Amino acid sequence: MTENARTGIFLAVAAALLLSLFHYFAALEPTSVAVYAGVVLTLGGLLCVVKPIRLLGIRTRRAAAIAGAAGILLVLAALNWPVGTSRVAQRTAALDGFMPEYHFYELHEVRVHATPEVAAAALRRVTFGDIGVYSGLMRIRAAASGRFRAASPQSEVNVLQALARPGSGFVPLHDDGREIVMGMAGQPWSGGRVPSVRTPEDYEAFHRPESVKIAFNLAVRDEGGGWSRITTETRIRATDDAAQRIMARYWRTIYPGTGMIRRMWLNAARHRAENGR
Numbered sequence: 001m002t003e004n005a006r007t008g009i010f011l012a013v014a015a016a017l018l019l020s021l022f023h024y025f026a027a028l029e030p031t032s033v034a035v036y037a038g039v040v041l042t043l044g045g046l047l048c049v050v051k052p053i054r055l056l057g058i059r060t061r062r063a064a065a066i067a068g069a070a071g072i073l074l075v076l077a078a079l080n081w082p083v084g085t086s087r088v089a090q091r092t093a094a095l096d097g098f099m100p101e102y103h104f105y106e107l108h109e110v111r112v113h114a115t116p117e118v119a120a121a122a123l124r125r126v127t128f129g130d131i132g133v134y135s136g137l138m139r140i141r142a143a144a145s146g147r148f149r150a151a152s153p154q155s156e157v158n159v160l161q162a163l164a165r166p167g168s169g170f171v172p173l174h175d176d177g178r179e180i181v182m183g184m185a186g187q188p189w190s191g192g193r194v195p196s197v198r199t200p201e202d203y204e205a206f207h208r209p210e211s212v213k214i215a216f217n218l219a220v221r222d223e224g225g226g227w228s229r230i231t232t233e234t235r236i237r238a239t240d241d242a243a244q245r246i247m248a249r250y251w252r253t254i255y256p257g258t259g260m261i262r263r264m265w266l267n268a269a270r271h272r273a274e275n276g277r
Contacts, residue, residue: 032255044067078252080245083244087101109230119228126159130271178220216234
């Protein structure tokens, strides 16, 4: 086997492993994948400008510079790719009523060996300590927004109770025991003061320019035979074209982190339900 073939196999395996890890936490979103692929390509190119690395298939500084430039172009193209609009064909959940049309979304689910009642109760008991990456990701998000300090909730604090508190930025919109819906409105990318959206009526009436409305749910469905399925879906709608462009860049950057938080949240609920915690 030639050196080029070995290099190609090595890079293909590494890429497959990274994509598998990415997909576990958040279903592959092409533009977000492209952003981080471009970042990796850019950093690899810059590193090889200093000293070409044959293992990466880059043998000259000229090739390294081209790779770095290609990475930058890929990042810019992915961050600025046009945004599409999705619409709910048939309303089957409370979330559909609050956000029937949206520009960005993510969906996660886990199957739980417990009745819906037990699964729903476990979901409500999840604490920030159960979501081990939360504090670190919030610090990264704060730094990206120009703030270098972010308040970290204590590990024993209940997640849903914290989100329902005034000042959290979230508004409880619906709770029927099987589905919880919460909303947020404003400019999450700015790190600024949260708008005074405190009631479902405030949320429905919010249409501030260059802003977005966010709604997410946590739902439990009976699958029979002592099994349940817990899902969480997040939807985001921009109030105008300017907000779409800004949110597209922000969302495609934070997407892996927000997926990681939600995946760990559901895994924690499953662990609590199946272990009687």
